[in-house]
Amino acid sequence: MRITWYHRKERLIVQRILHDMNPAVKLAAVTGSVLVLALFFNPWTPLFFFIGTLMIQACFSRISWKRYVFFMLPFVITAAGYLWTTVVFAAETEGPVIWSWAGFDVTAEQWSRALSLAFRVLAFSSVSLLFAFTTDPVKFALSLMQQLKLSPKLAYSMLVGYQFLPLLREEFTHIRQAQRLRGAGTETGLLHRVRNIRRVLLPMLSGAVRKAERTAFAMEARGFTGEPRTVFFEPVPLTRIDAAMGMLFAALLLLSSICGVALA
């Protein structure tokens, strides 16, 4: 499979790297970065990491940036929320005041804390979107089983649940239509709304129970035992590119930590 890559143009190969990367390695890189970033309270480390992640995304993947911005926007709003709550409800209120607004005195310490939490939200979201935009869900589940040794019973049933989603959406529409036809679900008021949630959720869940049973029987009838295995129908390989990308993330993390601490 890797041989065919070299027949294509160089640009194309580079822009597929994140998409072809092993999902388990990507998962480890992304989760590891988030956990390390949580240790820093200076504004620079998450900011540098955020910029670096955007650069990696731009260099090594081909995505729709319009969609990217659309997904990012709610988290920019959240970051703004963190910014002002941290300023208003800060734990530290000592130190020199750098500016005042509407009766609130903001100290340098408070401001840098607030900025760091807000940038942290942005850094977390960018690295998460990197994962979400470049990872195929089925390949992700298979990789969990093959690289991270998740039990096949769990991995395959996870895939079953995932494959049911479009079906469940269809069923949701049917239930709503059927109920509206009978004049149900038109009441207003908070209590009725809560009861309406149950009215839709219950038939959906009982349908799900029946589907789950049928699927389990079908899987067992076809010889699925759920035993751990070493040979797979669809192998998800580990390559040198995965190692290189892992090191790239580690380097970015290290660099932004060092620069962040030095600047703060």
Add this chain to the structure above:
Amino acid sequence: MLKSWKLKEIILMSVFAAVFGVVYLLFVHIGNIWAGFIGPIAYEWIFGIWFIVSILCAYIIRKPGAALLSETMAAAVEVMLGNAIGPRLILSGIVQGLGAEAVFAATGYKRYQAWVLMLAGAGSAVFSFGYGYLLSGYAALDPSFVALMFILRVLSGALIAGLGGKYLADGLLLSGSLRGYAISHNKKGDAHV
């Protein structure tokens, strides 16, 4: 952990996880918009919604691991659907599931009355708050504000997840579709047929 599980129980859990994965993501977006205006406290009073699946599955399947695995799976489904919170959702799913699981384990997986379910919801809330404290840097906030967030989250866990989960499962039980799962055996009085 999975040795004593039947395949149909695992699949049931994962299909429930898929349904609630979608519900969870929906509420993440609602919470996000709120959080922009009133800060991180926006999530607290609806936090119980994110624990429902573990209460529901533990109450229906009644086996060790039901709370932990279902919550983790729901988080995995959220990741598979793609969102900007990303893979660390799986970590928070594990943490939340462990909170509920700890309560069920403390009762020896034998008691499933309303108060146990409420405690389990509260357990998830306590665990997830500890995790959030570290990850979202609540240490930078005023302790009394953090305490208010904590109380809201525990109440939400006990009421929305604990009681809400029981309310849903009891409705399902009445519909008769849960025949063949531990919840209906125990209601009839013959334990574990």
